[in-house]
Amino acid sequence: MSGARALVLESPKNLQLREFPIPTVGDDDAVLRVEACGLCGTDYEQWLGHLGDWGGGMPIVPGHEIMGFIERIGPTAAKRWRVREGDRVAVEPIIPCGHCADCIAGEYTRCQSDLGYGLYQNIHSAPSLWGGYASHVYLHPKTMVHKLPTDVATDLMTLVNPLSNAIRWVYEVGGAALGKTVVIAGPGQRGLLAAVAARRAGASQIIVTGTSSDRGRLDLALQLGATAVIDVNNEDPVERVIEITGGRLADVVLDVSAGSMAPIIQGVDMVKRGGRIVLAGLKANKPLDGFPIDKAVLREIQLVGVLSAGWESTELAIDIVKHAGETLRPLCTHSFGMDKGTEAVRTLGREVTDGRDAIHITMTPE
Numbered sequence: 001m002s003g004a005r006a007l008v009l010e011s012p013k014n015l016q017l018r019e020f021p022i023p024t025v026g027d028d029d030a031v032l033r034v035e036a037c038g039l040c041g042t043d044y045e046q047w048l049g050h051l052g053d054w055g056g057g058m059p060i061v062p063g064h065e066i067m068g069f070i071e072r073i074g075p076t077a078a079k080r081w082r083v084r085e086g087d088r089v090a091v092e093p094i095i096p097c098g099h100c101a102d103c104i105a106g107e108y109t110r111c112q113s114d115l116g117y118g119l120y121q122n123i124h125s126a127p128s129l130w131g132g133y134a135s136h137v138y139l140h141p142k143t144m145v146h147k148l149p150t151d152v153a154t155d156l157m158t159l160v161n162p163l164s165n166a167i168r169w170v171y172e173v174g175g176a177a178l179g180k181t182v183v184i185a186g187p188g189q190r191g192l193l194a195a196v197a198a199r200r201a202g203a204s205q206i207i208v209t210g211t212s213s214d215r216g217r218l219d220l221a222l223q224l225g226a227t228a229v230i231d232v233n234n235e236d237p238v239e240r241v242i243e244i245t246g247g248r249l250a251d252v253v254l255d256v257s258a259g260s261m262a263p264i265i266q267g268v269d270m271v272k273r274g275g276r277i278v279l280a281g282l283k284a285n286k287p288l289d290g291f292p293i294d295k296a297v298l299r300e301i302q303l304v305g306v307l308s309a310g311w312e313s314t315e316l317a318i319d320i321v322k323h324a325g326e327t328l329r330p331l332c333t334h335s336f337g338m339d340k341g342t343e344a345v346r347t348l349g350r351e352v353t354d355g356r357d358a359i360h361i362t363m364t365p366e
Contacts, residue, residue: 063132
């Protein structure tokens with residue numbers, strides 16, 4: 001093959017297969033041959049055009065849950081990343097500059113350079129291959145690269161990114177730990193993996209909420225470690241949390257729901273005084289009206305927005321997938337080749353279905 005193939009989001013709902021030159025590698029960078037890319041709910045928002053010009057805008061190669069094999073690498077990059085050609089690796093979505101105030105403070109998920117994969121540089125930023133919906137991806141010298149085991153199936157290995165998000169959001173930021181009570185709003189892949197992470201952290205009560213159409217996902221949440229589930233179409237979620245906790249309420253509420261504002265407003269009445277509401281679900285740029293600010297103030301409730309994972313949470317995710325991956329297999333529901341890219345994204349958004357509930361979707365170059 002003379003070049004790299006990539007799906008380019010030219011405009012909202014318009015993915016086109018294009019070919020690009022495979023980048024030349026210098027001393028301090030590399031080229032990844034993509035094995036697979038997981039699909040995130042953000043990919044669907046991006047495809048719809050809801051992200052606007054955030055990041056790189058369009059035209060752009062989407063896909064930020066990237067894994068693959070080092071195809072070419074410079075000697076300095078190989079030494080820094082401790083990898084060599086042929087090694088299987090995962091790539092973090094954010095490329096930290098290492099010099100801004102947030103990077104210096106160790107908070108590179110907030111890096112002010114806005115460099116990264118799938119959501120940041122568009123194809124006009126050389127060498128164009130900045131997303132995982134492709135056969136090859138350029139690895140910038142400051143890319144965060146994690147070596148992966150070779151004996152784990154592709155679909156399971158693509159869970160590393162969403163699991164690392166769940167670990168950071170519910171454990172590192174949310175504070176889920178021994179004896180804590182956690183409410184997770186939204187049983188998508190990250191919500192379900194947050195239940196896994198909360199269980200691993202020792203939380204005693206893990207409550208997952210969803211709609212009646214999420215019945216299968218709520219059942220899966222119980223299999224993965226949730227202690228209770230709530231169908232918000234048939235039960236009052238606040239009253240049920242009060243009942244389940246005996247009035248003690250939750251230590252942390254994690255909102256990973258897509259588009260819905262109700263979990264955030266309800267979270268104020270679900271979380272205890274001084275508790276934390278972690279916001280991770282995108283809402284298509286809609287503002288939140290009706291938020292009970294006085295309650296949040298008088299009860300000293302913390303609201304924290306989160307984006308992506310970090311080094312430690314990614315390493316923890318790799319270890320969990322390596323040693324307990326088969327328990328996560330029910331999450332891996334669909335796989336598509338790049339030639340079915342639009343179908344993959346529409347399946348993610350529940351626009352089309354083959355009769356199976358789409359939870360974690362993997363895209364491969366073939």
